[in-house]
Amino acid sequence: MSDTRAMLVPDGLAGERVDVAVARLLGLSRTRAAELAESGGVLLDGRTLGKSDRLVAGGWLEVIVPDVPNAPSTPGEPVPGMRIRLDDDDVVVVDKPVGVAAHPSPGWSGPTVIGGLAAAGYRISTSGAEERQGIVHRLDVGTSGLMVVAKSERAYTLLKRAFRERTVEKVYHAVVQGHPDPSAGTIDAPIGRHPQLDYKWAVVADGKASITHYETLEAMRAASLLEIHLETGRTHQIRVHTSAIRHPCVGDLTYGADPTLAATLGLTRQWLHAMRLGFEHPGTGRWVEITSSYPEDLATALERLRGE
Secondary structure: OEEEEEEEEEEOOOOOEHHHHHHHHOOHHHHHHHHHHHOOEEEEEEEEEOOEEEEOOOEEEEEEEOOOOOOOOOOOOOOOEEEEOOOOOOEEEEEEOOOOOOEEEEEOOOEEEHHHHHOOOOOOOOOOOHOOOOEOOOOOOOOEEEEEOOOOOOOOOHHHHHHHHHOOEOOOOEEOOOOOOOOOEEEOOOOEOOOOOOOOOEEEEOEEEEEEEEEOOOOOOOOEEEEEEEOOEEEHHHHHHHHHHOOOOOOOOHHHHHHHHHHHHHHOOOOEEEEEEEEEEOOOOEEEEEOOOOOHHHHHHHHHHHHO
């Protein structure tokens, strides 16, 4: 079975490569779009195109999308707002919206990065537990920003090692209540399960070593914008550490933020965004660095704080 998509080539894609244009038009990965072209599934005015051919504005484009054999057992579900920032044979870097989990898990029925990639035709590494295949690190459901997912088995192995050996650069921006003193420093405090509440984490004596470096970028009347470099990657690490020094992320009601301030700013989640991600590319060995921008809800809240 197959599905044929047909449309006029928009002016904005005139002169664009077939694989790039088809990926944008249909929301597919560039690799998947190239596969369609190589199999003879992309036609312009009835003429079969190769992946590197160029489109002509106003031409009649037909794309034949066959059903994918051996589809992943995890059902694909499109994730609106999830942007692809890097895509090649080894990795795909996504800019994850809030409200999206990294992968399926018990008790979570919402959208996932894995499901979104599957729905768009991405083939990821089969390494790892079935529901977490390709996942080498995670972001909380309530945290937006950059995540890298492995597409090849080699990339999975090398990226897992890089995260374990702490050679990946993970930079976040957070808006916290008040003004940390000192304005820049390091929080070195072990994190483990909260002794009373299963859904929380806390600084505990027998927890895992956790190190967070922070620097104040901007001080406002009620809050501070911090740049945070994670040396370790524990669950809820930034949220737990900023709360432990009595400057929780604005909007993070789970870890002690002021609900009145959150409501005033229109925030329904913590002000925390994975802003920059740097790593040695598992295929080329070159250093890759990707930067994100603030999503609308965080940008709006920040402007309101600046205006106070």
